[in-house]
Amino acid sequence: MNDKSLQSRLGELARTPRWAIAHKFPAEQATTELLGIDVQVGRTGKITPVARLKPVAVGGVVVSNATLHNQEYIEKRDIRVGDTVFVERAGDVIPKVVSPVLSKRPQNTVPYLFPTHCPRCHTPLFKEEENADWRCLNHLDCPAQVEAQLIHFVSRSCYDIEGIGEKQIQLFLKEGLIKTPADLFLLPTHADIIKEWEGFGDLSTTNLVAAINKAKKPSLPRFITALGIPLVGERTAEDLAKNFPSWPVLHAALTSPHARENLTQIDGIGPKVAASLTAFFENTHNQTLVENLLKNVVEPQLYKEMPKKSGYYTGKTVVLTGALSAMSRPEAKSRLTAGGAKVTDSVTSKTDILIAGEDAGSKLKKAQALGIVIEDEDVFLKNLNA
Ligand SMILES: [Zn+2]
Structure with missing residues (x-):
């Protein structure tokens, strides 16, 4: 899933375990009403039309948003607001609108007119001949892109600043404390202002300042x-x-x-x-x-490949599933890799060990069916430190 904004928009779905697991779920379809079409502006200015749907269960999950990909996709199928539409969801793919049900089309519908201007900054949109996507090229001043870039910046794969997410970024922007990523590192100088805000207070502000200071020495890959x-x-x-x-x-x-x-x-x-x-x-x-x-004192660290030491997991092919309480998935993965394990995404007959955290789903079932060694978190932590 590449479009971060759509992904977070569809976050409710993204958290269900089935979402992220298999590529083999058959596509499931349902029909529902297309209430409206919203237009999202991504981090790099890409414009994505998103269908707002009357909530409908598709394959056991309630779907209320679905992608419409781009202008051409909508026009080719003549998808109109007010239509009853087929919605499809296949395993880990973002739900999409497939087509309208023409026999159910109300009389007063009109063909959808794709916007000509950015919905956030009102700059005329731009499209390259060979590219299907329209873009807002006002990268520096488009509030949608500035915000998305900042959210990306503090996210887990980047500076991973605990306590700052989408909501806080929006607040700091609104209050004029930040405009560019570098400004984030100056937030501690505004601690006196922030701690007066509702929901912050002394403790949260102290934690926030600590998290920001801790983030000042990112690894080189995170910096990039x-x-x-x-x-x-x-x-x-x-x-x-x-x-x-x-x-x-x-x-x-x-x-x-x-x-x-x-x-x-x-x-x-x-x-x-x-x-x-x-x-x-x-x-x-x-x-x-x-x-x-x-x-502003960010110091990307010298890159060192994790030393491969020999341990319990050395040479083993390991799959992680479910949630661990002691560490995040990326951390578990990097510690396993550092210990010489090969961490893969799906359970196959080549898998040696499945580490199953809370709410493990179909991978656990598959591992059981294949007779693969299954470890819970306690066993995993013990073996990791063995
Ligand atoms: Zn814009």
Whole structure:
């Protein structure tokens, strides 16, 4: 799921265990009424039309939003507000509107008119010939993009600042305390103001300041991921850090005249990603963003690959499922990997161990069926430290 805003919008669904587990669930369909079409602006300005539906159960989950992908998708199918529509949900894919039920179309409907301007900043939208998506190119001043970028910045795969999420970002923006990611690190200087706000108080503000200070030394991959460079996610950031283990070295590589050729020599980095990286660092706004981060005491750490020590999980293929209480899923994964385990996403006959936390779902059933060793959290923690 790439569209973060749609993903969070559909968050209720995303938290149900079935959502994230298998690719094999057959598509399930239902019909319901299309109440309206909302238009979302993503972190990079991509415009996504989202169907607001009369809530309907599809495959055991209540769906009230579904993607309509883009303008062409809507127009090809002549999907209209007021229509009864087929909604489809297949396992871990975001629900989508498939088509209208023409026999049930009310008399007064009109073809949907795709917006010509950004719903948040009212800038005329732009579309490249070969691309299906419209975009708002007002990246710096479009409130939707500024907000989405900040939410990305504090998220778990980036600076992972505890106590700051979507709600807090919106509040800090509204109160004028932040405008760019670097401003987040200046929030401690506003602690006196923040602690007077409803829902904050002394303790929360102290915790917030501590969380921000703790985030000032991100790993190099997190530092890169947080910049929000198109096509550059956690995996690519890790690949870059492996090859250029400090920020000065990496920065020199990204801004060298031969950056594109050199970057494509790296395993996992193709010409499109290389072009996106170099374009990002050629942009003066982005240069300022990075300079301000470094000036405001963010210190990306020297990259060290986790030493592979030998332990209980060394050489074993392990799958994680369900929620662990002692640590997050990414942490469990990185500790297993550090211990020499191969962590995979799905249970197969090659799986050695399934670690099943709370609310484990179909992976647990499958592992039981295959007779794979299943460990609960207590056993996992004991073996991890063995
Ligand atoms: Zn906009």
